[in-house]
Amino acid sequence: MNLFNLSLKFNGFPIEKAKNLLDAIQKKNETERITHIETKKQDIVSFHLEHNSFYKAFAKDANPNDWKSIPVMSKRKLQQPLSERLSDGFTTKNVYINKTSGSSGDPFIFAKDKFCHALTWAGFIDRYAWFTIDFNSSKQARFYGIPLNKIGYYKERFKDFLSKRYRFSVFDLSDSQLEKNLNTFKNTKFDYINGYTSSIVQFAKFLHRKNIILKTVCPTLKACIVTSEMLFKEDKTLLETQFGIPIINEYGAAELGLIAFQNTKNEWIVNTQDLYIEILDENNRVLPYGEEGRVVITSLYNKAHPFIRYDLGDIGKLSKESTPNKPILESLIGRTNDIVNLPSGKKAAGLTFYYVTKTVIENDGNVKEFIIEQLTLDTFKISYTSAYELPEDKLIAIKIAISKYLEPNLKVNFERKVTLVRSNRGKLKQFKSFL
Numbered sequence: 001m002n003l004f005n006l007s008l009k010f011n012g013f014p015i016e017k018a019k020n021l022l023d024a025i026q027k028k029n030e031t032e033r034i035t036h037i038e039t040k041k042q043d044i045v046s047f048h049l050e051h052n053s054f055y056k057a058f059a060k061d062a063n064p065n066d067w068k069s070i071p072v073m074s075k076r077k078l079q080q081p082l083s084e085r086l087s088d089g090f091t092t093k094n095v096y097i098n099k100t101s102g103s104s105g106d107p108f109i110f111a112k113d114k115f116c117h118a119l120t121w122a123g124f125i126d127r128y129a130w131f132t133i134d135f136n137s138s139k140q141a142r143f144y145g146i147p148l149n150k151i152g153y154y155k156e157r158f159k160d161f162l163s164k165r166y167r168f169s170v171f172d173l174s175d176s177q178l179e180k181n182l183n184t185f186k187n188t189k190f191d192y193i194n195g196y197t198s199s200i201v202q203f204a205k206f207l208h209r210k211n212i213i214l215k216t217v218c219p220t221l222k223a224c225i226v227t228s229e230m231l232f233k234e235d236k237t238l239l240e241t242q243f244g245i246p247i248i249n250e251y252g253a254a255e256l257g258l259i260a261f262q263n264t265k266n267e268w269i270v271n272t273q274d275l276y277i278e279i280l281d282e283n284n285r286v287l288p289y290g291e292e293g294r295v296v297i298t299s300l301y302n303k304a305h306p307f308i309r310y311d312l313g314d315i316g317k318l319s320k321e322s323t324p325n326k327p328i329l330e331s332l333i334g335r336t337n338d339i340v341n342l343p344s345g346k347k348a349a350g351l352t353f354y355y356v357t358k359t360v361i362e363n364d365g366n367v368k369e370f371i372i373e374q375l376t377l378d379t380f381k382i383s384y385t386s387a388y389e390l391p392e393d394k395l396i397a398i399k400i401a402i403s404k405y406l407e408p409n410l411k412v413n414f415e416r417k418v419t420l421v422r423s424n425r426g427k428l429k430q431f432k433s434f435l
Contacts, residue, residue, distance in 0.1 A: 002136040007162045008121060013096075018118035022126060025273050030325050033272070037324075040300040041276055045070060048306040052087040054080075055306040072284050072296060072309045075106035079368055082109045082305075090304040098254050101228070106313065106369055107357065110255045113304035119274050120257030127261040131223045131248065133192050139220075140165040141185065143195025143203070145352065148404050166190070170199040171405050173339070173347040178206040185218040192222055193243070197229035198339055199349045204235075204242040215244030225250050229350075230332065251332060253312055256297055260329040270318070270327040274301050277327060278309070279318055290320040292331070341435055342407050343378045350431040356401045357430075366390075369420050374433040379411040389416055 008015040028036055045064040048055040058077065063069045078085065082092065095111040112120070125135055142165045146156050160167050166188060168181050181203060193200060207214060215221055224243050227250040239247045249268055251260040259277065260270045270277050276298040279287045287293045295314040299307040319330040340348045353372050370384040382398070384390070399412050 003162045004135040004164075007159075008118060012114050013118040013121065014115055015118045015121060018115065018122040019125070021119065022122045022273055033325050037272060037276060037300070041067065041298060044298065044300050044302075044306075045308060047303055048087065048308065051089070051303075052085075052306055054085045055308070058306075059308070070309050072280065072311055073307070074311050075100070075108060075313060076368060078108045078110070079106070082111060085305055086111060087304055087306075095304045100254055107367070110307075111305040112255075112299075112302050116274070116299065116302040116304070119301055123258045123271060123273060127258060128225075130261075130263055131192070131246065133223065135163065138164065138191035138222075139189060141188075141190040141193045141195075142167045143170055143193065143199040145170050145196075145349075145405075168195075168199075170196055170349040171352055173199060173202045173349065174345060175206060178203055182207070182210075182212070182217070185214060188218070189220040190218055191220060193224040195225075195227070196349050197226040197231050197235070200224065200226055201235045201238065202339065202347065202349075204239050207242040208238065212242070213244045214242060221245050223248055227252060251329065253297075255307060256299055256310075256312070259295075259297065268329040270322075270329050272325065272327065274299065276300060277318075279316060280311075289318045289322045289327075290330075292317040292333075295332075340374065340406065340431075340433070341377065342410070344407055346407060348406055352405050353431050356398065356405055370430070371420055372431045374431075374435060377435065378409070379413070381413045381415065383415045383417050383420060385417055385420060390414065 005015055025033070025036065042064040045059075045062060049059065049062060049064070050056075058073070059071050061069060062071065082097070086092075086095070090111070090113060092111070095113055096117040097109065097111050099109050100107050128135065128138075140163065142160065144167060146167060146169075147153050156167070159165075166184065168184070169177065221243070223246045224239060225248045226239070231247075231249050236247050236249075246264075249260075249262040250258070251268070252258045256275060258271050259275065260268045262268050278296045278298075279291065279293040280296050281287055281291075281293050292315060295312045295316045297307065297310050297312055299310070315333040316329060317331045319328040322328045340350060340352060342348070357370060357372075366386045366388060367390070368385045368387075370382060373381045373383070375381055380402070395414055398414075402410055402412055
């Protein structure tokens with residue numbers, strides 16, 4: 001039974017229509033695809049200039065026929081109530097709503113119209129099929145976080161059931177927990193692994209210490225897809241060695257969907273079907289292939305909410321072998337996360353703080369930026385900028401969340417600042433350990 005496709009349809013996401021469009025785009029020849037992208041760029045700008053008052057005010061001098069006139073949009077610009085950013089005809093009742101991870105330190109709530117969201121899933125389904133992975137039938141070993149409140153927890157568990165996923169905790173990466181993970185692999189016919197890079201790497205290091213190749217204990221495994229964090233060359237080698245399967249690098253963002261996906265030739269292929277990707281310098285000029293700059297992306301089909309020349313907060317470089325029809329991402333710098341070490345000996349993924357900082361994110365856009373620093377084994381500091389001081393009940397809620405997701409008796413200090421220190425590339429790293 002195609003439970004995954006049925007769940008999308010049940011929730012109003014027209015997945016078959018999206019698949020048909022994706023197929024039609026892929027069948028275009030080189031000239032037709034270039035024309036298609038240029039047309040969609042103009043169309044989406046024209047649509048939002050006409051139907052979105054937020055974008056009309058933001059891009060008042062924009063000319064859809066002159067791409068250089070289109071302003072670059074920062075995450076901070078989007079930190080205002082969602083209702084003020086939706087296009088005509090769209091409300092919070094008829095769109096897909098989510099929150100960014102805050103990995104760049106600039107969290108906000110966003111929306112996608114239902115066809116755009118279906119197109120995102122169609123892209124994932126298409127790319128995973130490169131490695132004979134089927135969302136409706138392939139069993140996934142999932143290394144992701146999960147909300148610990150009852151509603152959020154059971155909602156994710158239900159989604160896991162529909163998507164044939166078994167979720168491993170990234171909040172506990174101790175040897176005792178990893179041993180349990182290993183036993184689950186021994187007794188489950190998983191087809192592939194998917195999840196946060198740092199958590200999966202910790203599992204591979206555990207296997208290395210035990211001199212175990214995962215494929216030998218779980219022969220059904222076909223591939224491992226890592227996402228959300230940087231995959232360094234030495235870590236990829238470790239994963240290939242200890243898992244005995246292809247390691248696939250995925251690059252995406254909640255607000256945009258799939259940005260790049262590694263193919264069977266180890267090329268990191270950029271998604272040109274529903275996104276337009278640019279690499280810009282500090283003056284918003286497009287850089288040639290082979291030069292490193294800011295990753296700026298346009299969502300070509302999101303009519304509910306504008307993501308036009310949207311600065312994702314990452315630094316990347318397209319290969320010199322790229323073409324307009326086949327841009328290849330050569331390198332990516334951004335969203336790297338440290339491992340959190342705790343007094344009990346427990347380790348957790350740096351992205352654990354994604355779930356903690358959900359308690360900080362408010363729809364009124366009060367908190368603009370935040371960073372979390374581990375000062376000592378049991379002491380953390382949260383620095384943030386905001387329109388007004390976080391109230392005591394919010395601070396208590398954050399401490400409770402940290403205690404729940406990490407462990408009790410940790411010291412958490414808060415400091416409200418006017419500005420936060422950024423890297424020389426303008427990147428604000430959300431978590432930093434001084435251990």
